[in-house]
Amino acid sequence: MMSSQIDDDRRMSTRSLPRIGAIEGVDPAVLERGRVSTPSAPLPPKPQEVRPPVRPPTWFVKTTAAVTGILLALFVSIHMIGNIKVYAGPESFNSYAHWLRVVGYPLLPEMSLLWVVRFVMAGAIIAHIWSTLLIRHRGAKHRGKQRSPLLRAGSIISRLMLITGLVLMVFIIIHILDLTTGHMNGTFLSPTAEQSFAYENLINSFSRPLFAVIYAFSMLALAAHLIHGLWLVAADLGVTGRRTRAVWRIAAYIVGIAVAAINMSIPLAVQIGVLA
Ligand code: HEM
Numbered sequence: 381m382m383s384s385q386i387d388d389d390r391r392m393s394t395r396s397l398p399r400i401g402a403i404e405g406v407d408p409a410v411l412e413r414g415r416v417s418t419p420s421a422p423l424p425p426k427p428q429e430v431r432p433p434v435r436p437p438t439w440f441v442k443t444t445a446a447v448t449g450i451l452l453a454l455f456v457s458i459h460m461i462g463n464i465k466v467y468a469g470p471e472s473f474n475s476y477a478h479w480l481r482v483v484g485y486p487l488l489p490e491m492s493l494l495w496v497v498r499f500v501m502a503g504a505i506i507a508h509i510w511s512t513l514l515i516r517h518r519g520a521k522h523r524g525k526q527r528s529p530l531l532r533a534g535s536i537i538s539r540l541m542l543i544t545g546l547v548l549m550v551f552i553i554i555h556i557l558d559l560t561t562g563h564m565n566g567t568f569l570s571p572t573a574e575q576s577f578a579y580e581n582l583i584n585s586f587s588r589p590l591f592a593v594i595y596a597f598s599m600l601a602l603a604a605h606l607i608h609g610l611w612l613v614a615a616d617l618g619v620t621g622r623r624t625r626a627v628w629r630i631a632a633y634i635v636g637i638a639v640a641a642i643n644m645s646i647p648l649a650v651q652i653g654v655l656a
Pocket residue numbers: 456459463477480498548552555556559560576578582595602643644646647
């Protein structure tokens with residue numbers, strides 16, 4: 381009696397359930413086992429993932445600015461030492477210019493080391509412009525609108541860096557077209573496999589007052605850029621010691637003024653007839 385009551389109850393509860401196999405798209409055998417109710421609806425399409433722009437860390441940008449700045453300062457210092465040879469006469473200067481083209485030969489192909497230096501310097505210039513402009517941009521973004529007069533004075537110096545940097549950029553283009561390719565030098569003599577005519581090209585170029593003024597003026601920009609740039613390197617590399625910073629500052633002045641003054645003396649010497 382008791383067991384037939386239970387059987388009736390089971391039958392009743394089975395009748396109230398939905399009929400197996402009645403759900404569209406679902407295997408009746410699976411429903412039989414009671415695992416699946418209805419097929420899940422297709423997921424909505426994922427929204428397009430927006431990646432944040434790659435932001436190089438500031439320590440990396442500052443180190444790039446400092447290292448490329450030192451590389452470029454080294455280049456202009458060594459170049460200035462080579463330029464002094466012009467005072468030793470045409471033979472000395474021309475054989476030095478010729479050596480620059482063949483250095484490393486016959487171990488390496490002719491001009492290969494010169495091209496390595498050209499590529500390294502071009503890369504250093506590009507990385508220097510990128511990093512210094514980014515530091516400038518980040519600085520401007522994070523500074524408030526209200527500035528103390530002291531900070532405003534500081535910004536004049538950094539604005540000078542942008543202008544002197546631009547002057548140097550234009551100078552390098554004119555200088556290469558003038559003394560390396562000869563496009564801006566009507567009487568340019570191209571170097572041959574045996575000799576170079578760097579002395580004659582230089583005298584012909586600096587005999588033109590306009591070019592002498594362009595070179596002299598650019599050296600003023602070079603002095604300002606080097607003095608302040610070498611000082612900024614100390615800050616970028618995190619030099620904090622009071623004595624070290626003082627020595628660094630003096631060294632920046634010495635390098636900046638010496639490189640620019642010695643270079644500037646050459647067009648002036650041509651103009652006053654000391655070099656001919
Ligand atoms: C009055 C100062 C300068 C003089 C007399 C001078 C002289 C010269 C001469 C004669 C050459 C050609 C060498 C050759 O025949 O291969 C040259 C090339 C060059 N100079 Fe100067 N230079 C001066 C300043 C500068 C400065 C300040 C810079 C950099 C800011 C510079 C960057 C270069 C470069 C990039 C080249 C091309 C090197 C190459 O690829 O062959 N020069 N310079």
